[in-house]
Amino acid sequence: MNKELKIGLAGFGVVGQGLYDVLQKSPALNAQVLKICVKNKKERSLPEDMFCYSPKELIENEEINLIVELISDADEAYTIVTEALKSGKNVVSANKKMIAENLAELIELQKEHDVSLLYEASACGSIPVIRNLEEYYDNDLLLSVTGILNGSSNYILSKIFDHNKGYDEALKEAQDLGFAEANPSFDVDGFDSLFKLVILTAHSFGTVVSPEDVLHYGISNISDFDIRYAKEKGYKLKLVGQVEKLEEDKISLFVLPRLVMKDKYIYNVEDEFNGVVIQGLAYDKQFMFGKGAGGHPTGSAVLSDITAIAHDYKYEYKKKNYYQKLSYEQTGEIEIYLRYKNDADLTQFKFKSISEEYSSVDCNYKIGLIKIKDLLAIKDQLRAMDIFIAVTRKTLNY
Incomplete structure (x- = not known):
């Protein structure tokens, strides 16, 4: 009615x-x-x-x-x-x-x-991802949800990689257009993507996770060295959130910058757009794309919810209520690119193995495997360090 x-x-x-x-x-x-x-x-x-x-x-x-x-x-x-x-x-x-x-x-x-x-408007702007997770992906075949969840940071990275602008210039442009606030930390330091990922996790796997317990790191520490490294290797940098189903009824989630190759869906998600890849056991990968920042795109998502209310729609939280609960585990390993200047900062990172490293007078980097749990232990100190972290393509399947 x-x-x-x-x-x-x-x-x-x-x-x-x-x-x-x-x-x-x-x-x-x-x-x-x-x-x-x-x-x-x-x-x-x-x-x-x-x-x-x-x-x-x-x-x-x-x-x-x-x-x-x-x-x-x-x-x-x-x-x-x-x-x-x-x-x-x-x-x-x-x-x-x-x-x-x-x-x-x-x-x-x-x-x-x-x-x-x-x-709906809290998650991915104009993309109806929550409703789809509730109604279409309402079974236990879902494996992961991965995507660009913040239009402001994506706009900045697009201007850096597609238009050769510096970080400060791209940020100022995003602020002038209303995509980023005067204090942009909420967007560029990954908080916005973190909160969205927590919401998507509840509708994807029925697990309510405290944002305080999730690893997140943004793009505010990006340097010209990091940009040059990515371009020389044929990558783009994207700020990506991911929740993934693990074995033994567990899930893992985090928000980190990623080095993305041309053959990935999210490589071509540009400007203020969001892009979400949903992977399932039976349907492989499905991709959703739409504007994630701006008054009218977000307003249209709010309008969609108002229309649903008019028809007495409610979230059923199907995964939470009808399927076996999955527990959030701060486990697993990822391969990261770590750019650093000071050896004192490097000592905070407990690499299990190193696959590539470079040293110079101005900058150094290492690429290697590290436990998510070890990164979580220092997550509150990461932004204060003279470093930049990005997940490498070896752990990116989307």
Whole structure:
């Protein structure tokens, strides 16, 4: 049944305005934004009586039956979403940090209050990957989900490798276009990809993992030496998240830069686009591709969730509820490229074996096998070191 939706919208930034725009272009959807909650008063394109300044006004408004949360502050988003669910209202959210850090609780709140929380826009922008994992890949044949999950960092890397721009210039361009924030750490240091991967893991394998327990490292330490090395070897660098099913009912996940060859699907995922490769036991590899940054692409994903709410759709968390639970293991080995300058930094890395190494006055690198567990033990120190890490192609099957 396509029921009438009266929407309370929290946030009117790039995504909120993008959603409002695409809603006006969707006459078939019986939905109307009644009120928009913002932080500050200022001149906007909509009438002033459309706005309020306390989320309580949205939650306590009996006419509103759907809360759409599109703010950047994860703590505020948590309060809005949990209070809305407890009040019996359905919710759509795009806040991947809030969802990833509180997913177990949010799943229980939906069940307890018989409401729906949808968050397709939190994962891969315009790509409907969560819904596909829920509905199409709703069995235990899934082996891995691997992909470029952050459009901002991918845009930067595309400008570096396709247009020969430096990191600082590419970052500034991404910021000017609204793909990266003034403080870009959330994107370029891998946090955004980490939170998305945690969410995808729950819908892929039914396992809720704390982001704190997952290895992640971004591209902010990339140097001209690393870029030159990749180009000379015929690689591109991409920031990639992966969750993979291991033997004995275990999974492994991490977010790291990767050296990618031309024969891989994600090699040609450029600019602000995302690309996700889903591998299964019976169907081998399937590839999904779409814009992962920008107001309208993300707004369209939110619109898709609103449409689903109109048809009483809920996530069933099928892997979590109907299949044997898989445990997250901080085990396994990967081969990495490590560029370093100081021997003191090198001593932090416990390589099991070295397959290639280079030394000069300015820079050194080693390529070798290392345990994921050993990298996790120093993950909080990695960004402070004068190093860069990338997974080599030998551990990249996609």
